[in-house]
Amino acid sequence: xxxxxxxxxxxxxxxxxxxxxxxxxxxxxxxxxxxxxxxxxxxxxxxxxxxxxxxxxxxxxxxxxxxxxxxxxxxxxxxxxxxxxxxxxxxxxxxxxxxxxxxxxxxxxxxxxxxxxxx
Numbered sequence: 001x002x003x004x005x006x007x008x009x010x011x012x013x014x015x016x017x018x019x020x021x022x023x024x025x026x027x028x029x030x031x032x033x034x035x036x037x038x039x040x041x042x043x044x045x046x047x048x049x050x051x052x053x054x055x056x057x058x059x060x061x062x063x064x065x066x067x068x069x070x071x072x073x074x075x076x077x078x079x080x081x082x083x084x085x086x087x088x089x090x091x092x093x094x095x096x097x098x099x100x101x102x103x104x105x106x107x108x109x110x111x112x113x114x115x116x117x118x119x
Contacts (some may be wrong), residue, residue: 004061004062004063004064005031007061008059008061008064009030009031011059011086011113012028012029012030012044012045012059013028013030015045015057015059015086016028016045019045019047022047023047023048023049023054024048024049024050025046025047025048025049025050025051026045026046026047026048027045027046027048028044028045028046029042029043029044029045030044038053038056038079038081039079039080041056041075041076041079043056043057043058043076043083044057044058044059045057045059047084053080053081054081054082055081055082055083055084055109056076056079056081056082056083056084057083057084057085057086058072058073058076058083058084058085058086059086060085060086060087060088060091060095061088062088062090062091065087065088065091065094065095065098066098067098067101069098070098070099070101070102070104071102073085073098073099073102073104073108074102074103074104077104077107077108078107082107082108082109083104083107083108083109084108084109084110084111085099085108085109085110085111086111086112086113087110087111087112087113088112088113088114089112089113089114090114092110092112095110096110
């Protein structure tokens with residue numbers, strides 16, 4: 001497992017716990033584990049309350065913020081639930097450009113994360 005994949009999976013797990021305050025039912029697809037399907041797709045997180053899926057979330061890393069990945073975002077945004085992208089803070093402008101180019105401006109929410117280590 002690469003460091004990038006390890007970090008991605010850790011962040012999906014972290015968000016699953018953190019978002020439990022807002023969503024009562026959170027299903028995570030971590031690594032190669034594809035147990036939770038939403039309309040024949042396997043987003044990183046499926047966020048629901050009382051059986052209704054309110055949003056799906058994809059966690060992106062610096063390596064995965066590409067034009068090719070924007071095609072996947074377009075697919076996921078058309079599934080009937082809000083798509084939320086979590087991206088590294090410094091890639092947010094690039095991701096916003098990719099979202100606009102894909103015609104997803106009104107269909108996708110973009111959140112960001114930043115890891116700071118102080119010594």
